[in-house]
Structures are given as C-alpha cells and as structure tokens.
Amino acid sequence: xxxxxxxxxxxxxxxxxxxxxxxxxxxxxxxxxxxxxxxxxxxxxxxxxxxxxxxxxxxxxxxxxxxxxxxxxxxxxxxxxxxxxxxxxxxxxxxxxxxxxxxxxxxxxxxxxxxxxxxxxxxxxxxxxxxxxxxxxxxxxxxxxxxxxxxxxxxxxxxxxxxxxxxxxxxxxxxxxxxxxxxxxxxxxxxxxxxxxxxxxxxxxxxxxxxxxxxxxxxxxxxxxxxxxxxxxxxxxxxxxxxxxxxxxxxxxxxxxxxxxxxxxxxxxxxxxxxxxxxxxxxxxxxxx
Amino acid sequence: xxxxxxxxxxxxxxxxxxxxxxxxxxxxxxxxxxxxxxxxxxxxxxxxxxxxxxxxxxxxxxxxxxxxxxxxxxxxxxxxxxxxxxxxxxxxxxxxxxxxxxxxxxxxxxxxxxxxxxxxxxxxxxxxxxxxxxxxxxxxxxxxxxxxxxxxxxxxxxxxxxxxxxxxxxxxxxxxxxxxxxxxxxxxxxxxxxxxxxxxxxxxxxxxxxxxxxxxxxxxxxxxxxxxxxxxxxxxxxxxxxxxxxxxxxxxxxxxxxxxxxxxxxxxxxxxxxxxxxxxxxxxxxxxxxxxxxxxxxxxxxxxxxx
Amino acid sequence: xxxxxxxxxxxxxxxxxxxxxxxxxxxxxxxxxxxxxxxxxxxxxxxxxxxxxxxxxxxxxxxxxxxxxxxxxxxxxxxxxxxxxxxxxxxxxxxxxxxxxxxxxxxxxxxxxxxxxxxxxxxxxxxxxxxxxxxxxxxxxxxxxxxxxxxxxxxxxxxxxxxxxxxxxxxxxxxxxxxxxxxxxxxxxxxxxxxxxxxxxxxxxxxxxxxxxxxxxxxxxxxxxxxxxxxxxxxxxxxxxxxxxxxxxxxxxxxxxxxxxxxxxxxxxxxxxxxxxxxxxxxxxxxxxxxx
Numbered sequence: 001x002x003x004x005x006x007x008x009x010x011x012x013x014x015x016x017x018x019x020x021x022x023x024x025x026x027x028x029x030x031x032x033x034x035x036x037x038x039x040x041x042x043x044x045x046x047x048x049x050x051x052x053x054x055x056x057x058x059x060x061x062x063x064x065x066x067x068x069x070x071x072x073x074x075x076x077x078x079x080x081x082x083x084x085x086x087x088x089x090x091x092x093x094x095x096x097x098x099x100x101x102x103x104x105x106x107x108x109x110x111x112x113x114x115x116x117x118x119x120x121x122x123x124x125x126x127x128x129x130x131x132x133x134x135x136x137x138x139x140x141x142x143x144x145x146x147x148x149x150x151x152x153x154x155x156x157x158x159x160x161x162x163x164x165x166x167x168x169x170x171x172x173x174x175x176x177x178x179x180x181x182x183x184x185x186x187x188x189x190x191x192x193x194x195x196x197x198x199x200x201x202x203x204x205x206x207x208x209x210x211x212x213x214x215x216x217x218x219x220x221x222x223x224x225x226x227x228x229x230x231x232x233x234x235x236x237x238x239x240x241x242x243x244x245x246x247x248x249x250x251x252x253x254x255x256x257x258x259x260x261x262x263x264x265x266x267x268x269x270x271x272x273x274x275x276x277x278x279x280x281x282x283x284x285x286x287x288x289x
Numbered sequence: 290x291x292x293x294x295x296x297x298x299x300x301x302x303x304x305x306x307x308x309x310x311x312x313x314x315x316x317x318x319x320x321x322x323x324x325x326x327x328x329x330x331x332x333x334x335x336x337x338x339x340x341x342x343x344x345x346x347x348x349x350x351x352x353x354x355x356x357x358x359x360x361x362x363x364x365x366x367x368x369x370x371x372x373x374x375x376x377x378x379x380x381x382x383x384x385x386x387x388x389x390x391x392x393x394x395x396x397x398x399x400x401x402x403x404x405x406x407x408x409x410x411x412x413x414x415x416x417x418x419x420x421x422x423x424x425x426x427x428x429x430x431x432x433x434x435x436x437x438x439x440x441x442x443x444x445x446x447x448x449x450x451x452x453x454x455x456x457x458x459x460x461x462x463x464x465x466x467x468x469x470x471x472x473x474x475x476x477x478x479x480x481x482x483x484x485x486x487x488x489x490x491x492x493x494x495x496x497x498x499x500x501x502x503x504x505x506x507x508x509x510x511x512x513x514x515x516x517x518x519x520x521x522x523x524x525x526x527x528x529x530x531x532x533x534x535x536x537x538x539x540x541x542x543x544x545x546x547x548x549x550x551x552x553x554x555x556x557x558x559x560x561x562x563x564x565x566x567x568x569x570x571x572x573x574x575x576x577x578x579x580x581x582x583x584x585x586x587x588x589x590x591x592x593x594x595x596x
Numbered sequence: 597x598x599x600x601x602x603x604x605x606x607x608x609x610x611x612x613x614x615x616x617x618x619x620x621x622x623x624x625x626x627x628x629x630x631x632x633x634x635x636x637x638x639x640x641x642x643x644x645x646x647x648x649x650x651x652x653x654x655x656x657x658x659x660x661x662x663x664x665x666x667x668x669x670x671x672x673x674x675x676x677x678x679x680x681x682x683x684x685x686x687x688x689x690x691x692x693x694x695x696x697x698x699x700x701x702x703x704x705x706x707x708x709x710x711x712x713x714x715x716x717x718x719x720x721x722x723x724x725x726x727x728x729x730x731x732x733x734x735x736x737x738x739x740x741x742x743x744x745x746x747x748x749x750x751x752x753x754x755x756x757x758x759x760x761x762x763x764x765x766x767x768x769x770x771x772x773x774x775x776x777x778x779x780x781x782x783x784x785x786x787x788x789x790x791x792x793x794x795x796x797x798x799x800x801x802x803x804x805x806x807x808x809x810x811x812x813x814x815x816x817x818x819x820x821x822x823x824x825x826x827x828x829x830x831x832x833x834x835x836x837x838x839x840x841x842x843x844x845x846x847x848x849x850x851x852x853x854x855x856x857x858x859x860x861x862x863x864x865x866x867x868x869x870x871x872x873x874x875x876x877x878x879x880x881x882x883x884x885x886x887x888x
Contacts, residue, residue, distance in 0.1 A: 149684035179668050181696040185710035186759055199700035240706070283702045283739040431708035459869035469653070469866070488677075498774060499652045505863045526777070562860050566853035575679055575843065 022066050028047035029065030031057040033183040064255040069262070072255035086267065089220055092148075093271060096155030097209075097216045104160045105205055105235075108167025112201070113193065125164065133157040133219045137226050151223045151240075158219035166211070171197055171202020203286060206279030213275050217268040220246070242266065304485055318588030326359030326392060327487035327520030328377065331355075333424035336373050347373040349545035350387075355537075357392070357502055360514065360521040361534035364528055364581055367589035370526045375490050378522065380406035408432060411481040412490040415497075419465040426452070426461035429480045436484075444483070451474065451479045471502045475509060482517060491523045495530065507533055508561055515559055520564060528581045532556075532573050533564060540580050545587040611677050612797030614640040614663060619672035620822075623657055638674070640765070645791045646728035646800040647808040650818030650853065651863040656827045659823065660769045663799070664690045676764065686710060689758035691772040695743040695750045702727070703753050704738040721760070728756040740849045748779040755790070767803045770862050775859040781839060784810050788837050804857050808829050810837055817855055820862040827858055 008015075027034075035056055043056040052058045064072075078080045111118045111125075133154050140150040172267065174197065180190050224242025239247070241264050246255035280287060336348040338433060347370040355361040365371050376382040378389060383402035390396060396404035407505040411432075419428045430450045433439040439447065452461060460468050465476065474494055481489055495503045507530065525531055532539045538552045558567050564570050621633040632655040640646045652655050661667045662674060665684040665708055674681050676688065680742050698708050706730060711721045729735045732752035734745075751771055758766060768787070772780045787813055789797050802808055808815050809831060817827040833842065842848050 038654070175696075177692065177694065177696040178698060180664070180684065180690075181698075182709070183666075184664060184686065184689060184715065185713050185757075186686050187713040191713050195701075196698065202700070238862070253812075283700075348661055386692070456868045468869075471867075472869075476753050496692050499648075499770075500802075500806070501863050502803070505860065505867060508860075562856050563853070565856060571843065571849065585778060 009190050014134075025060070025063075026065045026067060028057050028060035029063050029068075031061040035061075040068040043134065064258060066228070068255045069258045073259045073262075076256065076259055078240030081110060085239065085241045086263065089217075089242065089264075090223065091149055091272075092155055092220050092224075092240065093213075093216050095182045096152045096220070097159050097213055099152075100156050100159035100163055100212060100216075101209060104163035104208075105167055108164040108208075109193075109197070109201065111164070112168045112171030113197065125161075129161045129165075133215075134222050137223055152204065152222065155216045157220045158215040159209075162212040162215055163205070165254045166204045168202060170201040170207075174200040185275070193284070202283050206275075206283060209279065210272055213272050214268060217271065218262065221264055305521040310393065316549050324518035326352045326357055327355075327357040327359040328392050329353075329361075329488065329522065330388075330390045331378075332388040334374070334376065334389065335385045336370070336382070337385045340385070346545040348377075349547055351547045353539055353548060353551070355516055355520060355522065357390070358518045358520055359536045360523065360534055362531035362538045363522070363541060364526065364538055365546065366585045367540030367541050368525055369541055369543045369584070369588060371541055372492055372565065373546065375492055375522065375524055377404065378488070379410050379411075379436070380404035381488055382446070384503070406437065408438075408484040409487045411482050411484050411492060412492065413474075413477045413494050415493045419473060419480075421465055423456065424464055425468070425476045425539045426478060427534075429464065429483055432480060432484045436511065438484075448483060451477075451513075452483055454516060455479050456507060461594070471498060474506060475499070478510065478513060478532050482513070482519065486519060488520045488522055491521065493525050496525075496527075502518070503527075503530065504565070505564055511560060513556075526585075528577060529574060532570060532577070533560065540577060541584070543584045543591065548583065549580055550577075598733075603743045603749045607617055608760075611642060611676045613677055614642075614797070614799070615673075615678075616640075616663070616695075617673050617675075619662065619669040619674060619826045621657075621662060621667070621669050631822040633662075633669070634824055636824040638816055638825045638828070640797060641800050641814065642677075642814040643796050645794050645800060645803060645811055646771040646815045646816060647812035647816050648860065649805065649808045650817060650823060651802060651820050651859065652756055652803055653864060653866065654820045654862070656818060657769060657822035659818075660690065660767060660801060663767060664688055686714070686761040687764040688767060689761055689763040689765075690767040690769060691751070691758055691771045695742060695754060697750055697754055697757070699742050702739050702741060703734055703745070706742070706753060708761055709757060718774050724760055725756075728760055732756045746779075746862060747775050750777070752786070753803075755787075759790075763796070764796045765799060767799045767801075768805070772807070773802075780807075780865060785839065787811060788835075792836050805852055805859065806842075808855070809833075809852055810839060810842050815851070815855060817854075817858050819864040826862065827854075830857055 026087045032055060034040070035054075048054045048057065051112040056062070107121075110120055113202055136154050136157060137150070141147065144153055178196050178200065179192065182196050187195070220240065221242035223247040224240040241260055245264075247259035248254070248260055327464070330487065331351055331353040334351040335347050338347055341434065353361075353374075363371050363374065364401070373382065376392075377384050377403040380403060381485070384397055384399070385402070387396060387402065388398040391410070395401070400521050419425075419507065423431065426448055427444070429452065430444045433444045433447075434441065449458075452458060455478065457472060457475055457479065460472060465473050467478075477494070478489070484576060495506050499505060511534065521534075523531075523534060532552075532554055535554050536558075540549045540552065541547065542549050552573065554573060556564055556567070556573075616639070617637050619636045620631070622629050622631045624630050636659065637747065648656055658667075662669050663681075665681050675770070681688070697703075698709070699711070702726070707725055708717065711717045718762070729738055731843055732755060733757070734749060734753055737745060737753075738751065745753065753859070754771075755825040763879075765835060772783050784807060787800075791811070792800065795810075800811055811847070812831045816825055817829065819826045831851055833845065833848060
C-alpha cells in the first residue's frame with residue numbers, strides 16, 4: 001500500500017501511449033472523412049469482401065471521436081442537471097457503501113469469532129451471494145417503497161458481500177501465535193477481540209472497502225439505467241450518471257454517452273482513492289513496510 | 290570399514306575410514322581421473338560492476354590456487370564479492386581484468402571476459418533451484434537427459450545409485466516440497482554430480498539450516514566427496530564449516546574482495562563430527578577467528594549484514 | 597540498574613521448578629497418527645538455565661507448547677512447583693523463533709500489553725516499562741512498529757514484553773535462529789546477563805551446541821521423534837560466562853564431544869526417509885491445528 005515512485009521514462013511512455021491511443025481513436029472515428037481517398041482502395045475492397053460497409057471503418061467509425069466528446073462535455077459542464085447527476089450517483093454510492101460497511105464489518109467479525117453464528121448465518125449468506133446484485137433490481141423495486149431505496153439496496157448488496165468475505169477471511173488469517181501470546185499474558189476474550197482481532201483484521205477490512213467501493217459504482221450505474229433514474233426531476237438531468245448515459249443513448253446524442261462513461265470512471269476513481277487514503281490512515285503500521 | 294578401489298592409479302588413495310554407522314560398502318566407481326581434474330587458478334581477478342556508472346569494485350586483484358580434487362573453502366562476510374568469484378568461474382558473469390584457468394585451459398580473461406557456462410562446472414545455489422513440478426528423481430536426471438549424455442536407463446541407474454549414497458533412497462518419487470530442506474540440498478548436490486563435473490561450485494548451500502542439520506549435511510557432503518573426489522569450491526560465512534570441510538580455507542576481505550590469508554587445514558581426511566571437538570580444529574578456529582571477525586565487523590559497519 | 601532489582605529484588609529464587617512426568621503427545625487421526633512425544637520425563641531445575649537440545653523437528657517445540665499450556669498432553673503430567681498447569685498463564689512466558697510481536701502496535705504498546713490486558717497498570721508498571729526499554733536498548737525505538745526493527749531488536753522487544761509480566765519461568769524456543777552470527781553472539785551474551793542478574797528459571801531450546809554450552813547450567817539432550825530425554829549433561833562452568841573462555845575450556849569441549857556424539861546419532865535417524873516423519877507429520881499437524 002505504499003506510494004510507488006514512477007520513473008520519468010515510464011511516465012513518458014505512459015503518456016505517449018495514451019496520446020497515441022487517443023489519436024488512433026480520433027482518426028478511426030473520422031474514417032468517413034478519409035476512407036474515400038483513392039489510396040485506401042484496397043482497404044475498402046477488403047471491408048467489402050468481409051461484408052462491411054465500405055464508407056467507414058467498422059465499429060470505431062460509428063463511435064464519436066474524442067474531439068466531439070470534449071466538445072459535448074464543454075457543453076454539458078454548464079448544465080446544472082449534469083452536476084446533479086453526479087451528486088445523485090455519489091449519494092447513492094455513499095449511502096449504499098456506508099450501510100454496507102456499518103452492517104458488513106460487525107457481521108463479518110461476528111461470523112469469524114463465533115462458531116455458532118457462523119454455522120447459522122454463513123450458509124444463508126453463501127446461498128444468496130451468487131445472485132448478482134443487479135438481478136435484485138426488479139425485486140428491490142417491488143420490496144422498497146421508494147425508487148431511491150430500491151437503488152440504494154442494490155448498491156448495498158454489491159458492497160456487502162465483498163466486505164463480509166474479506167472481513168471473515170482477514171480475521172481467520174490472523175496467525176495463531178498472536179492469540180497464544182495474548183492468552184499467555186492474561187488477555188480476556190474481549191481484550192483479545194479488541195486488541196488482536198480488530199486491528200489484525202483492519203487491513204482486510206480496508207481491502208474489502210476498496211473493492212466494495214468499485215463494485216458499488218458498477219451496480220449504481222446499472223441500477224440507474226434499469227430503473228430509469230427515479231428522481232422527481234426528469235429529463236437527462238437528476239437521475240444519476242447511469243441514467244444520464246441511458247438517456248443520452250435514447251436521445252441519440254452519442255457524444256454524451258462517452259461523456260457519461262468517462263465521468264463515471266472519474267467518479268469511481270475518486271471514491272476508491274478516498275477509501276484507500278482513509279485506509280492508509282487507519283493502518284499506520286502497514287505504511288512502514 | 291575400508292573402501293576398495295579397482296583403478297586407483299593416479300587417484301589420491303583415501304585413508305581408511307573410521308567406523309561410520311550409516312555407510313554401506315562403496316561401489317568401485319572412483320575412476321582413474323578422480324582427484325586429478327578441476328584444478329583452478331585465479332590470477333589477479335578484477336571485477337567492476339557498472340563501470341560507466343557507479344563503478345562498484347567487487348573483486349580487486351584476487352589470486353587463488355585450487356588444486357585438483359581439493360575442497361577449497363572461501364570465507365567472508367556477505368556482500369563481499371565471494372559470489373562474484375563463483376559467478377566468474379561458472380561463466381554467469383564476465384570479468385573486468387585478470388584470468389581464470391581450469392586444468393590449464395583459459396576459462397576467461399580480459400580478452401574473453403565471460404567463461405562459457407558448462408556442465409564441467411556445476412553450481413549448487415543458496416536458495417534451492419529444484420523444479421517444484423518434477424519429482425526428485427526427475428530433477429536429478431534433468432541434466433543428463435537434456436544434454437543427452439547418458440541413455441535414459443543409464444541415467445536412472447546412476448541417479449538411483451547417487452541418491453542411495455546420499456541417503457535419499459526412498460524419496461526418489463517424492464516432490465521437493467514433500468521432503469525436508471536437508472534432503473532437498475542433497476538432491477541438488479546429486480543433481481550436480483550427475484553431470485560428472487570437474488568442479489562443484491557451492492554458494493552457501495547450508496546457510497538456512499539449523500546448526501545440527503548443517504553438521505549432519507557436512508558429514509554427508511564429505512561422504513559424497515570421498516566417493517567422487519570432485520573439486521569443490523565452497524563459499525560460506527561460517528568459519529567452522531569452512532575449517533571442518535576444507536583442505537584449504539581462503540579468508541576474504543570485505544568489498545573489494547581479495548584473499549586476506551589462505552589457511553591449510555592439516556586435519557587428515559576422512560573427517561567426521563568428532564573433528565569438531567579435536568584440539569587441532571579448535572586451534573585453527575582460534576587462530577583464524579580474529580581475522581574473520583575483523584572483516585565481518587567492517588562489513589557490518591559498512592551496512593551489510595552477515596546473516 | 598539490574599532488571600531484577602526493579603522487578604522483585606535480588607532475592608534467591610524459590611519457585612519455578614517444572615516437572616514433566618511420562619508425557620506423551622500424538623497428532624493426527626488414524627491411520628496418520630504420529631507420535632511426537634513418548635513417555636517423556638525430566639525436570640527443569642528452579643533458578644537454573646536449562647537448555648533443551650535436539651535435532652530439528654524432533655518434537656522440542658511440541659514440548660514447549662505443552663509446557664506453555666497451549667496444548668494438553670495425551671498422557672502424563674506437567675507441574676509447576678507441584679501444581680498441575682492448566683492453560684497459558686503469565687507464570688510461563690514464551691519467546692518463540694518467529695516473532696509474535698503484534699504488528700499493529702508500537703514497541704512500547706507491545707511491551708505494555710500484558711499489564712494492560714490484566715488491567716494492572718500502575719505507576720510502578722510504567723516505570724518498569726521504561727527500565728526494560730532501556731535495558732533492551734530500544735528506548736529510541738519505542739514508537740516504532742515491529743517491521744521497522746531488525747531481527748535482533750524484535751527479539752529484545754519480545755524479551756521485554758515477556759519480562760514485564762514477571763514470570764516464574766522464561767521459556768525461549770530457538771529465539772536466535774536466523775540471526776546473523778554477530779547479532780547472535782550479542783544476544784547470547786545479553787541472555788546470559790539477564791539470567792545471571794535475575795536468577796529466574798529459564799528454559800532455552802536450541803539445536804546449536806555452542807549456544808547451549810555458553811548459556812546452560814544443564815543440557816537436556818532429546819531424542820529424535822518420538823522425543824524423550826536421552827541424556828542430561830551438567831555444565832558447571834563458572835558464571836558470568838564469557839564466550840572466549842568457553843572456546844578454550846577443555847571441560848566445555850568434553851561436554852560438547854559427548855553431546856555431539858548423541859546428537860549426531862539422533863539426527864542420523866531422520867537423515868534417511870525411513871527414519872523421517874515426512875509429509876504425514878505435516879498433514880497430521882495441520883489437521884490438529886484446525887480441530888483445536
């Protein structure tokens with residue numbers, strides 16, 4: 001979890017490869033404009049032979065180029081609704097994630113520490129876990145009174161399973177030597193829980209949180225797309241970023257789809273980094289490695 | 290229990306062995322060549338790492354004379370450059386200046402800085418280089434079968450024989466992970482010997498073992514040596530190990546590496562653990578300990594740890 | 597000031613005799629049941645430093661776990677000053693080969709673990725912690741985490757952590773294995789001082805005869821698996837011990853010769869596969885751990 005230094009050469013290489021990728025994307029998307037030139041006749045012939053349209057490169061030719069995306073983005077940045085989408089999604093993610101942590105961590109610890117609890121709860125947990133959170137969306141809409149709650153529930157599930165599995169695994173992985181040492185020095189069960197199990201599991205809790213955060217974003221976006229955003233404020237704004245993407249698709253502004261995708265990527269990255277930084281704060285002993 | 294040899298012409302006749310409970314009569318495998326191959330001469334060896342950049346002089350003017358069929362020990366603190374010597378002989382690294390010859394032929398020199406790696410000089414590494422996905426027997430026969438030096442049945446027969454000598458009869462078909470670390474070490478040595486090398490190069494092979502297992506491994510190595518008389522070039526930081534095993538012990542300085550002194554161990558072979566409490570052994574340890582500790586301390590202060 | 601003066605005053609030690617009688621211990625379920633200790637009987641004398649030496653894997657660590665109270669013998673009794681031991685307790689503190697310092701606590705918090713666990717932190721305890729930190733030379737490292745300490749320092753921190761509990765018996769299970777030669781010799785010296793100053797009963801486990809000779813009042817030579825006592829050698833060399841003296845001493849050398857003869861014989865039993873426990877032992881142990 002320590003900071004990794006990137007050599008300037010690696011950094012340069014990274015930037016160049018990204019720039020090249022963007023360039024290729026731009027060219028590919030604008031293929032309509034240059035594929036017609038005489039020098040590309042063999043390419044057109046090949047495309048025709050393969051069954052594709054000859055006027056533009058397949059797949060990439062149908063996608064908006066980065067320049068158009070940036071332009072669309074500039075347009076949308078001024079729109080309040082866009083930022084409200086950000087806010088909506090963020091709130092849902094934070095809501096679901098927080099509840100998942102508040103419920104999942106103690107639940108996981110209980111399962112790790114108490115054999116009976118484990119025996120009772122874990123089988124049910126494991127039977128439910130394979131059901132993807134997204135499969136819960138319709139059921140969730142039925143169960144929960146508001147659309148907001150139903151989306152939050154689904155995001156909660158996404159993080160919950162991951163967090164519990166990591167907590168249980170982490171607690172179990174604590175070396176037996178530590179328990180032995182604690183017992184021989186006179187620790188009570190509660191003392192062992194507080195000063196051995198809890199700190200010993202913290203690294204796994206952090207891992208669970210970081211992964212769980214990523215999963216939460218995936219789920220939120222899909223849930224928003226499926227359930228139609230759910231907010232009272234309609235249109236392309238206010239339904240969250242997932243809804244924003246979906247609406248852009250339905251409304252035919254393909255540039256905005258890509259804007260939405262990149263926005264979600266950035267949002268997810270920021271969230272994960274926040275969790276990671278927080279995680280590093282609460283595990284100071286790992287920093288010294 | 291004395292050992293019979295069919296052709297000992299040219300070979301150094303071994304002294305009769307003292308009582309040793311675990312050994313069986315040795316097969317008459319010592320050939321006429323035994324003990325005559327593998328003489329190494331290191332002349333003014335210099336090795337500089339990264340000459341354009343940091344210019345770290347690992348070895349500076351090292352000269353050593355290793356007789357054929359001899360156990361030659363090199364003692365020094367970790368990081369002093371002993372491994373560089375070994376790598377130069379084995380042909381893993383090139384040298385900057387100086388010369389190394391094997392049985393009179395030049396291995397490497399300033400003109401040809403890198404010796405050709407070959408099965409006449411086999412290395413046994415510190416960290417265990419057995420293939421975990423092969424059984425012990427498969428590991429041992431890997432060399433000869435890859436190089437097609439021996440036919441498969443011959444390789445297997447030789448392998449079984451060597452393994453039995455090393456006390457490994459019964460674990461041929463186990464995987465390395467399934468046997469103890471001491472046994473793994475012996476498998477590696479047998480694997481090296483399968484190539485019928487002139488020189489066996491050992492780089493602190495027993496470092497990770499506890500004191501008693503180490504001691505038992507020493508006796509095992511000697512027993513194998515008495516049957517094969519291969520030249521052994523052995524690197525260690527353990528002075529007692531060096532004096533127990535070696536005919537000669539070179540005490541190296543800390544970086545840059547060069548011999549501080551070369552001690553002849555005049556304790557007769559064959560040796561066993563009783564040597565450890567003999568007068569001459571203790572005298573030799575006392576005499577050489579100060580020199581070794583001095584270098585170890587220098588290295589310690591320079592930031593390298595011995596362990 | 598000597599550690600003991602801070603702990604309980606330099607009084608002669610009247611407690612800490614461990615008697616092991618007819619102890620047996622096996623692991624694993626049939627048909628893989630492996631006997632590690634068989635009918636083992638010996639005494640750890642009070643106020644003495646006893647060294648237990650035997651080949652690697654012979655069962656010494658199992659005996660230590662039994663003595664510490666982490667496991668129960670299948671047969672036989674283990675008594676501390678005439679009282680059967682039942683479970684781990686502050687009377688018997690163990691320092692193992694692999695560090696058991698809590699990685700999420702600083703050196704200082706690690707050392708104070710025991711008193712805090714028993715809620716017995718008084719001003720005197722805190723004072724003692726300072727003395728121990730000084731004694732083990734870790735005063736500047738009190739706020740560091742274990743991973744920031746070298747191997748030797750970690751050992752010393754663990755010694756301090758154990759000592760603050762004022763145990764009747766200190767048990768050290770190959771604590772210096774894996775340390776480089778220089779650090780090891782320093783630690784031997786250190787350990788000998790600690791013992792000589794406190795007079796507390798010590799039980800020290802090792803495979804290194806030189807380590808044993810330097811430290812011991814008496815050496816228990818153990819047989820290979822299934823382990824039991826093979827021989828007891830008294831080491832009546834004068835204290836305080838100096839490493840250079842031991843090397844030159846003929847009596848010490850004679851004891852070493854005797855010990856080595858037995859040890860080699862015992863070690864040879866696991867030299868060949870026929871004598872060796874092998875993979876079954878590892879499997880049996882693992883099953884035992886899970887079922888505990």
